[in-house]
Amino acid sequence: MTTRPAVLIVDAYSTKCSRCGKGTGIQDTHHTRLLSGWGTPDPRDKPCGQRFVAISTRRLGVTAEELRALRPDLPAYASGDLPAHLRST
Template identity: 60%
Template sequence: MTTEHTAVLLVDDYTSTCSRCRRGAFTQDTHHNRIADGWSTPGPRSDRPCGALFVAISTRRLEYTEADLRKIRPDLPAYTAGMAPDLTT
């Protein structure tokens, strides 16, 4: 039986990344199935997404609030900078 990996969608001013593999991610995706470079453009074909399920949204930007993050992904729990759950265990 395989266990699905989970990750936090980390958003910044112009980019978003997956907390599991640290590669670019699209904010509208439920799983990390596509790589996004800066400005949410598709990455090179050699880059592989990790496939993790996004279970929360957070940021590294102190000025972003949970309300700001909920506007991006209302379906995910939102955490301010430094408050996202650690999913590495």
């Protein structure tokens, strides 16, 4: 069984991991810590540890160029443009 890759998902006030859905830091290369834009993470929650392979957003109007400016080291995809192999099931 293959594990789907993790994409860094940027929102207006938070950043999260596409694999487990929990908050993370925008500068993180792997999901090794929990952060939240609103509220405090549940202390029982754990990050999934996956390496981020791309950056994207669900916000319409945010371009791939804007995302590349945030993380030039990752391939960037505007909302709805993620390749099939990076999409959640």
